[in-house]
Amino acid sequence: MTVLILAPETDEHALAVAGRLxxxxxxxxxxxxxxFPQRASLSASYACCADCGGRGFALELERGRxxxxxxxxxxxxxxxxxxxxPQIADDGHRLFAANEAQEALSGMWHSLDAFWINDPARDQVxxxxxxxxxxxxxxxxxxxxxxxxxxxVRARAFVxxxxxxxxxxxxxxxxxxxxxxxxxxxxxxxxxxDNVKYAPVIFQEYVEAVYDLRVTVVGEExxxxxxxxxxxxxxxxxxxxxxxxxxxxxxxxxxxxRGLSALMARLGLVYGAIDMRLTPDGRHxxxxxxPAGQWLFVxxxxxxxxxxxxxxxxxxRDRARRDVRAVAVR
Amino acid sequence: MADDDLPRTRxxxxxxxxxxxxxxxxxxxxxxxRSETNAWEVEAAGGAVAxxxxxxxxxxxxxxxxxAAQNISDAQIQSQIDVLNRDFxxxxxxxxxxxxxxxxxxxxxxxxxxxxxxxxxxxxxxGITRTRTSAASFSDDDRVKSSRTxxxxxxxxxxxxxxxxCQLGGGLLGYAQFPGGAAATDGVVIRxxxxxxxxxxxxxxxxxxxxxxxxxxxxxxRHVWGDDGTGCSGDDFVADTPNCAGSNGGIPAFPHVxxxxxxxxxxxxxxxxxxxxxxxxxxxxxxxxxxxxxxDADRPTIGYQKxxxxxxxxxxxxxxxxxxxxxxxxxxxxxxxxxPAADIPRIPIRRPIPEILIxxxxxxxxxxATPFVLSTPHHSQAWSxxxxxxxxxxxxxxxxxIGQYEQxxxxxxxxxxxxxxxxxxxxAFGQLSAxxxxxxxxxxxLAAGG
Numbered sequence: 001m002t003v004l005i006l007a008p009e010t011d012e013h014a015l016a017v018a019g020r021l022x023x024x025x026x027x028x029x030x031x032x033x034x035x036f037p038q039r040a041s042l043s044a045s046y047a048c049c050a051d052c053g054g055r056g057f058a059l060e061l062e063r064g065r066x067x068x069x070x071x072x073x074x075x076x077x078x079x080x081x082x083x084x085x086p087q088i089a090d091d092g093h094r095l096f097a098a099n100e101a102q103e104a105l106s107g108m109w110h111s112l113d114a115f116w117i118n119d120p121a122r123d124q125v126x127x128x129x130x131x132x133x134x135x136x137x138x139x140x141x142x143x144x145x146x147x148x149x150x151x152x153v154r155a156r157a158f159v160x161x162x163x164x165x166x167x168x169x170x171x172x173x174x175x176x177x178x179x180x181x182x183x184x185x186x187x188x189x190x191x192x193x194d195n196v197k198y199a200p201v202i203f204q205e206y207v208e209a210v211y212d213l214r215v216t217v218v219g220e221e222x223x224x225x226x227x228x229x230x231x232x233x234x235x236x237x238x239x240x241x242x243x244x245x246x247x248x249x250x251x252x253x254x255x256x257x258r259g260l261s262a263l264m265a266r267l268g269l270v271y272g273a274i275d276m277r278l279t280p281d282g283r284h285x286x287x288x289x290x291p292a293g294q295w296l297f298v299x300x301x302x303x304x305x306x307x308x309x310x311x312x313x314x315x316x317r318d319r320a321r322r323d324v325r326a327v328a329v330r
Numbered sequence: 331m332a333d334d335d336l337p338r339t340r341x342x343x344x345x346x347x348x349x350x351x352x353x354x355x356x357x358x359x360x361x362x363x364r365s366e367t368n369a370w371e372v373e374a375a376g377g378a379v380a381x382x383x384x385x386x387x388x389x390x391x392x393x394x395x396x397x398a399a400q401n402i403s404d405a406q407i408q409s410q411i412d413v414l415n416r417d418f419x420x421x422x423x424x425x426x427x428x429x430x431x432x433x434x435x436x437x438x439x440x441x442x443x444x445x446x447x448x449x450x451x452x453x454x455x456x457g458i459t460r461t462r463t464s465a466a467s468f469s470d471d472d473r474v475k476s477s478r479t480x481x482x483x484x485x486x487x488x489x490x491x492x493x494x495x496c497q498l499g500g501g502l503l504g505y506a507q508f509p510g511g512a513a514a515t516d517g518v519v520i521r522x523x524x525x526x527x528x529x530x531x532x533x534x535x536x537x538x539x540x541x542x543x544x545x546x547x548x549x550x551x552r553h554v555w556g557d558d559g560t561g562c563s564g565d566d567f568v569a570d571t572p573n574c575a576g577s578n579g580g581i582p583a584f585p586h587v588x589x590x591x592x593x594x595x596x597x598x599x600x601x602x603x604x605x606x607x608x609x610x611x612x613x614x615x616x617x618x619x620x621x622x623x624x625x626d627a628d629r630p631t632i633g634y635q636k637x638x639x640x641x642x643x644x645x646x647x648x649x650x651x652x653x654x655x656x657x658x659x660x661x662x663x664x665x666x667x668x669x670p671a672a673d674i675p676r677i678p679i680r681r682p683i684p685e686i687l688i689x690x691x692x693x694x695x696x697x698x699a700t701p702f703v704l705s706t707p708h709h710s711q712a713w714s715x716x717x718x719x720x721x722x723x724x725x726x727x728x729x730x731x732i733g734q735y736e737q738x739x740x741x742x743x744x745x746x747x748x749x750x751x752x753x754x755x756x757x758a759f760g761q762l763s764a765x766x767x768x769x770x771x772x773x774x775x776l777a778a779g780g
Contacts, residue, residue, distance in 0.1 A: 086488065086631045171703045183709040192705050199701035233712035243716035 001072035001322040002027035003314045004114075006079040008034065012296055013307070014077050020311030026318060029066055031059065034080035036101045044108050057108050068108070072321030073115040073314045076123055078292060115317035117310070122268035123291045129172055129202060132267070132289055139262035141286040145205040152196045158203050159185060159193070166206045168236060182237040207285045212238040213276040215252065216295045217264050218309040222257060225298040226250045226278070247301040256284045263289065271310070335501075336523055336532050339579050340540075340604040343470030343505030343519075344547045345557050351511050361510025365550060365628050369567065372623035377615075379622040381440070382741070383734050384419075387491050387633040388446040392482045393460045393522075394474055394496040399530055400522050402495060406529030407445070407458055410493075413527060413538030414443045414545065417601065417611075424611040429584050431594045435570050437615035440622065441549075442636075443491065450485050467499035472515045484514055488631045491548070492517030493541065495525050503540045506547035509628030518544040534580075537607035546602050550624035551617055553577065554602045562589035570616035571597050577604035636730055711776065721776075728773045735766040 003021055007014035007030055014030050021028040036042065041060045047053025057068035082101035084094040109120050118126070125131060136143050147158040159167050170182040184206060212227040228246040229238035238245060252260075256276075263286075264272055273293020277285045295306045351358040372379060389411065395401035416422040420438040428436055445457025461482040468474040474481035474494045484492045498504070498521040506518045523532045524540040531538070556564020560576035575588035578598035582605065585595030597603070601610045602617070613621075625632070714721035742759045745751050751759060 089630070169703065178704055180703050180706070180708065181710060181713075183706070186706075186709075189706050192702060195700060195702035195705045198699050199703070201702050233715065234710040236709070239713075240710050241712035241716045 001318050001325075002029055002066075002070055003318050004028075004066070004068075004071045004074045005030045005077050006033060006074065007077035008032045008080060011078055013294060014075075016296065016307040017075065017077075017310045017314070020308055021315055024311060024315045026311075026315045029061075031061065031066070032080060033105060034083045035061070036082040036105065037097070038083060038085050042104060042108060044104070044111070055111075057111065068112055071112065071114050072318035073117070074109075074112065075117045075310070075314060076120050076292075079120075113321075115314075115321065117270045117314065118272075118291050119268060126267040126269050126272070126289065126291045129288055132263075135266045136259075136263055136286045139259050139266060141256075141259040141263060142283055143286050144207050147203045148200055149203070150197055150200040152194045155193050155196045155201065155203060156190075159190070162205050168204050168206045170202050170204070172200075172202065181234070181240050184236055206236075207277045207287075208279055209235070209277040210280055211278055213250070213252075213274075213278060213284070214295075214298050215260060215274040215276060216293070216298065216304070216306050217260065217269070217272045217274065218306060219270055219313045220261075221309050222252070222260065223295075223298075223302070223304040223306055223309075224250050224252045225302045225304070227298075242297060247298060249302040249304055252284065259286075267291075270313070335499075337501040337503055337521070337535065339501070340503055340535070340577075340606070341501050342540075342543065342547075342553075342604070343502050344508070344544065345553070347470050347472075347505050348508055351507070355511065358511050361628075362508065365509050365624060366567070368627035369550065369620050369623045372619060372626070373569070373616075377619040377622075379619065380626045381622060381635055383635045383737060384440045384442055385625060385633040386442045386444055386636055388448075388489065389443045389457060389491040389493060390446045390455075390485045391458045392474075392484075392492060392494045393458065394463050394465075394468075394481055394494060395460070395522070396463050396466060396497065400497055401460060401462075402522050402525065402529050404456070404458065406526040406531065407495075408526075409528050409531075410526035410538045410541055411443055411445060414541060417539070417542040418442065418545075418613075420612070422611055424608070428599055428612055429594070432597060432599065432612075435597070435614040436612040437618040439613050439618045441625075441633075446485070446490055450489070463496070465497075467497040468519070469499055470502060470505045470519075474519055475515050475517070484517055487513045487516035488629070491545070491632070494519040495522050497522060503535055504544045506544040508547060509550050509624055516548075518548050520544060534606035534608065539601065539607040539610050542601050543610070546613070546617070546621070549621035550628065551602050551613075551620060553604075554597055554600050566602070568614065568616040568620055570614045571600060571602075574598075578609075579604050579606075581606055581609035635734070707775075714776070725773070725776060728769060728776065732766070732769050732773060735762065735769060739763060739766060 003026055005014045005018060005028060009030050009032050011030075018028045018030055031040070039062055042058070043060070044055065044057045046055040059066040059068065082098050082105070084097035084101070088094045088097055106120070130148055133143055133146055145162065147154065149155055149158075165184065167185045168182050169185055171180060174180075185203075209230060212229045214225045214227055216223045216225075225247050226249075227238045227242070229235055229241075232238070232241035232245050234240040260274060263274075264270075267289070269289070269291050272289045272291050273295060274289045275287040277287065279285060298304070299306045352362075391407050391410075393400075393402055393407075413422075418439040418441040420436060425436055446455055447457065449455040459482060461477075463474075463480045465473070465480040468481070473479035474496050475484055475492075477483050481494070481496070484490075494517065496519065498519065502521065503524045504518065504520040507516055518541065520541050523530050524535040525531060525538070527536055527538050551568075552566040554566050554568075554571045555574050555577050556566050558564025562573060562575055565573075572591040572594065573589045574591055574596040578586060578596055582596075582598050584598075585593060586598060587593070587595040597614070598605055599610055599612055600617075601613055603610060739759075739762060742751070742755070742762065746756070746759060
């Protein structure tokens with residue numbers, strides 16, 4: 001059996017985990033889905049009935065063939081979009097080709113009998129920030145007062161109620177070209193609130209922080225790190241100056257740990273990178289969870305063995321599949 | 331080792347190769363037809379091509395040698411790259427000796443070359459490969475382009491210009507493959523003694539013009555005389571080169587009248603004639619349009635674009651008449667969504683292919699909308715200190731993009747001054763100006779804040 005990691009081959013996290021997996025004596029293959037369909041091919045073959053040959057899934061990579069039946073665990077680390085051939089000139093045709101590759105791949109992933117971190121369907125749903133807030137509320141986690149809207153009138157009312165000095169706004173996503181850090185609404189930006197009508201925005205009460213928390217969950221293991229964002233040049237969003245922020249491992253109260261575990265279970269996530277804030281009055285406030293979040297930037301300063309935890313989990317579940325199949329064959 | 335077989339007259343093998351491919355490769359004919367159709371359409375449309383800036387082409391030099399002397403030095407290779415970068419940018423000093431009557435014809439080809447910095451698998455490279463061969467010499471039969479025939483294989487021709495440098499027999503200085511041939515043989519072969527300006531380079535072909543000539547072919551240029559022997563019916567499919575009879579050798583005296591092309595006669599100073607290196611020093615605007623059309627249609631994936639030469643925010647501000655318009659530049663990722671992945675802030679990477687700049691579509695009036703989150707500026711540049719490498723990259727890319735805007739806006743300004751802009755063009759002009767202003771502001775803010 002083997003572990004499959006879906007990520008660009010230069011992805012640092014994928015490489016770190018692959019290295020640990022090999023140390024554990026496991027087999028691992030990193031596959032970059034951007035190689036499809038130009039540099040790699042897939043084949044899913046089905047016999048006419050289950051008893052007359054069943055089915056088989058395989059990837060033909062530049063470095064050889066990978067039988068997906070041999071894959072016991074998959075890490076959905078950073079799957080890329082298929083890249084259509086530059087030979088296709090028409091943009092519409094390129095999109096079509098990319099979509100077709102994506103369709104074929106997705107269907108194949110769903111058919112695999114393997115352990116997933118994270119299951120692609122669950123991962124996709126869990127990414128939705130609007131949904132995360134609902135689940136967090138349901139499992140008893142503290143969240144900021146929030147309004148998601150594309151109605152400028154409601155946005156103004158929310159700001160009016162909270163005061164502009166106490167409202168942050170953020171986007172759901174970023175593109176390579178356009179991204180914005182989480183920001184505190186400024187008075188001069190009130191005039192621009194009409195632009196909310198062009199795309200929904202997440203408005204939230206600003207949560208004062210003693211420090212930010214990054215909680216990395218790997219299976220049953222939970223690693224919390226305090227990020228001393230209030231000592232950096234940007235206090236609203238720790239990511240902006242993260243390379244210079246002081247960090248240290250911390251212990252979360254049991255109640256918060258239970259809440260986060262329940263959140264992960266409800267979202268169907270095995271892995272997640274959770275952002276929280278500790279307030280001056282001692283509350284832990286949940287902000288969001290990123291099912292594809294990075295951890296090396298906290299692992300290094302905190303000394304927490306997160307890559308190791310990831311490798312151990314993948315290896316154990318890959319082994320377990322092998323044992324199950326061995327029994328089935330007998 | 332002395333090369334006692336040094337050619338004294340120019341001889342280029344491109345047309346024999348062309349004829350061989352027409353006979354032996356059925357897809358080549360179709361590709362040639364497509365290429366010519368496109369070149370014609372571009373000409374009919376007044377030379378409108380997609381790449382308005384400068385295209386930089388990653389180049390790999392394959393040195394294939396039997397003797398130590400043929401294993402030419404890095405310096406000789408660099409001297410050739412330097413020549414190309416002058417000739418294709420019209421910064422060669424000798425263009426000044428062009429007779430005044432021809433001066434208006436000369437044009438900047440807007441193409442530069444650099445030794446590849448990454449090999450096909452992404453590893454760092456000098457852009458030079460060196461292969462020892464058992465072959466005493468090569469001919470125009472493409473054997474130098476394959477390791478199975480004592481040569482060395484091409485790098486992917488959709489990403490690199492392949493230049494093979496070797497000993498060529500039969501007095502051949504070099505040959506190219508026109509666009510449309512097989513990728514495995516796509517590129518240019520140059521005799522080592524006609525390559526660059528130092529080392530083994532030997533007069534009268536020691537100014538690097540053989541490569542300029544052959545790369546002209548590689549970008550679809552024909553010989554100026556039309557390859558019809560000495561007749562007057564052959565055409566190079568370029569309107570601004572005078573019709574002429576046969577090739578010119580040596581360094582002719584001006585004027586050389588043939589085919590009733592007096593009083594100015596042949597354009598023998600053109601790179602696509604057969605004179606000595608010192609006698610050729612210009613491309614025409616028509617040839618440039620043909621090369622650029624070929625880049626668009628035949629080599630769409632090769633090279634990258636960079637900014638024009640002028641990047642000076644302070645002393646040359648463009649008037650921003652339409653400052654309130656917020657531009658819609660659909661530059662990136664057309665159609666293909668990106669998965670949200672990182673939770674570390676994404677540094678906005680700008681790729682220098684602003685297609686919309688080239689072909690702004692009107693009307694744009696009233697399209698000033700931007701989503702709220704993007705209509706508000708960044709509140710912090712703290713990331714520039716946390717991620718200094720990415721910050722420098724961003725600054726450089728912004729500068730490059732600003733340079734491109736300036737180039738395009740300059741063209742608009744000229745056209746505007748000449749009264750050639752339709753109302754929709756004027757609106758596009760305004761939109762671009764606004765976008766330019768925003769970029770400059772962003773650059774200044776970044777530079778000051780970082």
